[in-house]
Amino acid sequence: MLYSRLFGRPKKEAKKFESISHQLLTQGGFIDQVSSGIFNYLPLGKIVLTKIENIIREEMNNIGAQEVLMPALHPSSLWEKTDRWTSVDVLFKVKSQWGGEYALAPTHEETITPLAKKFIKSYRDLPLALYQITLKYRDEKRPKSGILRGREFGMKDLYSFHHDKKDLENFYQKVIQAYLKIFRRCGLTSVKITEASGGSFTKKFSHEFNVITPSGEVDLIYCDKESCSFAQNEEISQSKTICPRCQNPLKKEKAIEIGNIFDLGTRFSEAFDLKFVDQDGKEKFPIMGCYGIGTTRLMGAIVEVHHDDKGIIWPETVSPYRAIIVGLDLKEKPVRDRVFLVYEKLQNLGVEALLDDREEISPGEKFYDADLIGVPVRMVISQKTKDKIEIKGRTEEKVKLVSLDQLVNHFSFIK
Amino acid sequence: MLYSRLFGRPKKEAKKFESISHQLLTQGGFIDQVSSGIFNYLPLGKIVLTKIENIIREEMNNIGAQEVLMPALHPSSLWEKTDRWTSVDVLFKVKSQWGGEYALAPTHEETITPLAKKFIKSYRDLPLALYQITLKYRDEKRPKSGILRGREFGMKDLYSFHHDKKDLENFYQKVIQAYLKIFRRCGLTSVKITEASGGSFTKKFSHEFNVITPSGEVDLIYCDKESCSFAQNEEISQSKTICPRCQNPLKKEKAIEIGNIFDLGTRFSEAFDLKFVDQDGKEKFPIMGCYGIGTTRLMGAIVEVHHDDKGIIWPETVSPYRAIIVGLDLKEKPVRDRVFLVYEKLQNLGVEALLDDREEISPGEKFYDADLIGVPVRMVISQKTKDKIEIKGRTEEKVKLVSLDQLVNHFSFIK
Incomplete structure (x- = not known):
């Protein structure tokens, strides 16, 4: 590419943004803010994003997940079935002038479950793992830190369906390894896997993948003893100060959540009456897992970690x-x-x-x-x-x- | 890929849809309807769509266009500036609970023009051509024919900026050739370029790329004499029956519009006060062009053209x-x-x-x-x-x- 023809050349005079990734990505001509939490990706930014997406795509395919594409517009009836139409506080709602209302999807359990229901009949159709890489929507009160927390953002979401808990657990471990590999390939080598609460999605525990950085929005409580991997989101750590595993004093730092995984249990398969006939001839609800990586957020996190006072230091794998x-x-x-x-x-x-x-x-x-x-x-x-x-x-x-x-x-x- | 593991296997019993592409793509396990005009793309469908997108991407890059990614959420203020907030009848509108309202973008002049304004200063920054491949939204009264006319659909949109009309015309011709090449590479060899009205987008004339097929929604008036390429959308043909170029009797058939190109003039550069300093030192408004290809619609059109009574006949270039x-x-x-x-x-x-x-x-x-x-x-x-x-x-x-x-x-x- 000739720099003289490149659209979105660096600007010296860019104004100061609160986070370093927002500042450097804007100054460098990678992104451009349209409105609070809403961004254009310029040619350099689009190339980086595509490289990140392709790394994720490869690792998803490697664990046998299949790529699909689901819509952002979800009929309200689907969200009413799971009781989330009124309970998810970040849900954007869109009315059609011809009647009916849609959710602008922040997540896709409400479409993947009825879709899976059309094809899952027997235990032989399980396990099943489907993923997509698309834009998601959250009506955040305060979008912040540029592309780290937006109202419209890129995400890879993977959903899995299993005949029993053990099978889910096996796959859950495979996804953890795939995620660590994805982050390593994107130049993020010290990622902490932490326990967190499942938020509005599930009452079960879940796991987050966090990168420590001062612009982070998560308070991370962790043990920095190398042989111990204890880490918890402060939300659920009840202000522990001593590591419950090795008695080391715990540290507290800001971190960015770049991935999360949830054991959904049968919450969604029950809501949509998705059943399969098991080997014993009985009808059962598949156990589901859900696994996300924010692609645009990951791009921001890479810059938060890899920069100096002169600018960005892209890992070769995702450099434009x-x-x-x-x-x-x-x-x-x-x-x-x-x-x-x-x-x-x-x-x-x-x-x-x-x-x-x-x-x-x-x-x-x-x-x-x-x-x-x-x-x-x-x-x-x-x-x-x-x-x-x-x-x-x-x-x-x-x-x-x-x-x-x-x-x-x-x-x-x-x- | 092992068929035993493929998600979305063919169904014999699929119900009858009005259009053959909707029928065969559903039966074959390529797409799945979520709601009227809203679809899931299953693994087979996603592969086809990606192949189509990559052909388009290559040909866009070949004419020097650069890929960007713009958001679907557009603040209402941008659409008020162009007087389209109330005049575009298919506009989905989304309120934020924190104040403010967005358009769910059916087209992106309202974001590309302010974005270009941040970087175009002089005639040396022109010409400029930017494109994206994303999902678009139209609150259609009657979505129909499966993925041929949806409320959420894939589209490649390209926008160009020029210092004068002649430069636009040169580029416009380049795009026509690139479009014909894209359609040829996707297996559509007999595409008619027709004159059409610009709809709500512009008062100038525009050109459409049409494929003749019984499921089409456009009435095409054309001359089938090989040496004559006359074709008009019926909307503007004033019920002509004799070819104005060669006096041959005209034919009328249904067609699918798979691409369109518009000369936007300075309508949008004026609305956003986007100016450049020309070689003569004077400030001028760039002349803009806009060029679309519906990617999901193209997938449907390929099936409308290439099938027999047994099923789909994919051209090798886009076959899954x-x-x-x-x-x-x-x-x-x-x-x-x-x-x-x-x-x-x-x-x-x-x-x-x-x-x-x-x-x-x-x-x-x-x-x-x-x-x-x-x-x-x-x-x-x-x-x-x-x-x-x-x-x-x-x-x-x-x-x-x-x-x-x-x-x-x-x-x-x-x-």
């Missing part, structure tokens, strides 16, 4: 580009030709690169922008670098001079 | 799988092993195959289902086929017996 080529002295034809030659070579190698070909911008501003948008590798080609290319990682101080052959070898090797 | 392997006599271990061997070979070749490994289903039913879901190539492996594989195209009558080597060669060659 693998490398940025900063072209200087572009009015000199030999330099310009060389810049485009390197760009082409990288493209031919399948290395997604952003070429800063802007002529009216000073070298200082180009370096500033490259740091701000946080692509892992920066290359500089100028009159001064002659037939070499100056290369450095986003977090490195020292630059290296390499030949084009060395560069090609480097990227061929790590591909 | 390239081949279906029908395994018979699976209780015989040597046969079963061979079936899985062929399946694995195809997978290793990168050929997406569906393996009908269901044991409780009769051969007749398996053939029925294979025809219904419409995958381009059917292979049969049974006791009778011995070390050969029976192969035939979806629309062919005659089967061929081939060896595994021949099969592998076939797929290696056409890959």
